[in-house]
Amino acid sequence: MKNSREIMEILEAYDLTGSYRAAAELAGCDHHTVARYVKMRAAGQAPEQRRHRERAIDAYLPKIEELVVRSRGKIRADVVHQRIVAMGFAGGERTTRRTVAEAKAQYRLGRHRVYRPWTVEPGLWLQFDWGWGPRIGGRQTTLWCAWLAWSRFRVVIPVWDKTLPTITACLDSTLRRIGGVPAYVLTDNEKTVTIEHVAQIAVRNAEIVEVAKHYGTTIRTCVPADPESKGGSEATVRIAKADLVPTEVNLRGEYSSFATLEAACREFCARVNDRPHRETRRKPVELLAEERQRLHPLPRAPFTAAFGTTRRVNWNCTISVDGVRYSVPHRLVDTRVWARFHGDELIVTAVEADGTAVEVARHQRGNPGTPVVDDDHFPPRENKDADRTPKATNAAEAAFLMLGPGAASWLVEAAAAGTRRIGAKMAEAVALAKLHSPAAVDRALGTAAITGRFADADLLSILDYQARQADAAPTRAGEGHSLQPGTSAWAAFGTGTGTTTSGAGLPDDLPDDLPDDVGGHDLDLDGDR
Structure with missing residues (x-):
């Protein structure tokens, strides 16, 4: 099969000479090849189109196409091969695979989903989704990932759970970061947002509807099993997880505390919002300043009904819930907080000076009479016992x-x-x-x-x-005096006094049956040693 350049050279040679053989000699090919391409051009056919040759599998093409259409392009080539072999096909499986691939390509042609570009408007859409965060102390965290569609401004907030009060707090914090409320908030069909579907119509959770009314927005959900309808937030989750979750790729170390993860999320948001976006070629923080003019104003107070029951913080930095005292940060003394139970945990939420609702404490459920205290909630105690420096008074x-x-x-x-x-x-x-x-x-x-x-x-x-x-001179012991026991007692060892010894100071009148060794020493009784 000649390529396009070679075919053009053959046709140019024929146009120049007007002879098949002369053109073949110039182009370096057979004159029959020249004749074939010239005839195809004269018939209006594409010269680079190959002529279809009859194949043994062509007789089974209608059945293959039927199987591909019935399975909506999902059937495997080995299953098709078994079917046509039972019908009498004697070719190889490789031929069947190639033919099935061609049939699937023809089936998909014209059935692709066509996407119309989403032309977003400023102040219209906010999307959010969830992603698994890193584990801290063996416990799984979750990342709230929000994305303002027009300005591409991102907000990532780490949380411990995905309950409705947590969603409310994250939504309130996100809206206060962007400085306004968009017309719509798009998210997935979780139970906290969509209770069920009736005739493919999403039935909203009544509590999330109340939250949306408080902020003056409308909650919308994407089409089930259709991630394209919220691709922006999906991309935000993917980018945030790639940067924040420790992996072998980003070489990020484990987080020592939840506060460290919060600081990393704030740093991530500041970095991605301050660099030019690939689509807009502008910084999201600059576009946000323009989009704020189209956002609705924020209510001064957050929606606190979902945060639980209100409690007043005592001067001992605790609140009382079901007869048990739980500690809260000392900066909240004599203020109002909200407490709720989530499983076996008590979650305490407070509203900051700027109106942002944040989680300030989380405790395991306690028993009456035993306070549940976190030492980090109290100011550093003065160590009075360590400060024992006398101070004169007269x-x-x-x-x-x-x-x-x-x-x-x-x-x-x-x-x-x-x-x-x-x-x-x-x-x-x-x-x-x-x-x-x-x-x-x-x-x-x-x-x-x-x-x-x-x-x-x-x-x-x-x-x-x-x-x-x-005044006294130092006294040092001399070498002539020592408390070490002497060796003078060993001076007479082996000499014997008043008794004749043989060799080693032993008496001569030893019995004849004395063994050759006494006390582990060999004895020479003949006096040779």
Whole structure:
């Protein structure tokens, strides 16, 4: 089969010479080939079109096409081959596979779904969807991924669950980030949004309808099993998971806490919203400034009916729910929060100063009489036991403490030991500092504090001892004196006194039946050794 360039060269050669053989000689091919392409051009056929040759499988083409149409293009080629072999086909399975592929291509031709480009308008559509987030402490998180269709502005918020109060809080936070309310909110058909379908009509959850009314928008859902109707939010989920969920591709480490994941999501949103989008060639944050002019104003207060029952935070940073006290962050003291149970967990929601509803605490269900407390909810406690530095309140105490750190240590330890007449002993130490140096007295006081000597004469005794030790020369033991046991007792070993020995100091009158070894030593009774 010649390619297009070769066919054009053959036809040009024929047009130049007007002879099949001469054109074949110029083009480097057979004159019959030249004649075939010239005749095809004269008949109005495409020269590059191959002539169909009769095949053994052509007799079974109607049956193959029937099977492909009946299965809507889903049937496998091996199943078709079994069918036509039973009908008498003697060819190979490779021929059947190629023919079935051609039949499927012809079936799909003209049956493709045609997509009309979605021309979005500013202030009209907001889409959101969910994606699995990373695991923190062995627990699965979820990512709320919202996408403003016209400006391509993205919002990603990590959460622990997908309940209706969580959806309400995420929706409120998203609307306050974009600074307005769009006309429609498009999402998937989850039970929190769509209860059921009747005659292919989605029946809305009454509570989500109330949420939409509060914000002045309309909740819409996509067509079931049709991700194309919300492809923008699907892409937002895919991009967020690729960047935020630790994988071997992005080399991101595990998250130590939920606050770390929240910070990573805010950083991700700031980065993707501040770079030019591939479609618009403009930054989403710049387009959002223009789209805000077409958004509806936000209500000042969020929709709090879904957050549970209201509770007032006591001055001990706790709220009471079903007779059990649960802690909340100390910054919420004397404010109103909302508490609800989700399974065995209590979720506490608060409204920030800017009107955003956020989850501030989450506890396991407790038992009455046992408070459920999180230490992170309370401010750092002052360690009063660690701060034991004496502070002077009069001149006598100041004079004593001026001696040095040893004096302060002595006062602390003496007070802890219940020492009597501490004031008089402090005055005595100040008086001794005039006879001895203040450094020496302070050193003696430190020694007394360490050894626990707080009696009346202990300080003076320690001072005298330290003075003698300072004047006396150091004493070192000489080599002529040692406590190590000597070896003089071994000097007479083997010499024997008053008894004749043979070789090793043994007596001569040993019995004849004495064994050759005594105590593990060989004996030479003949006196050779």
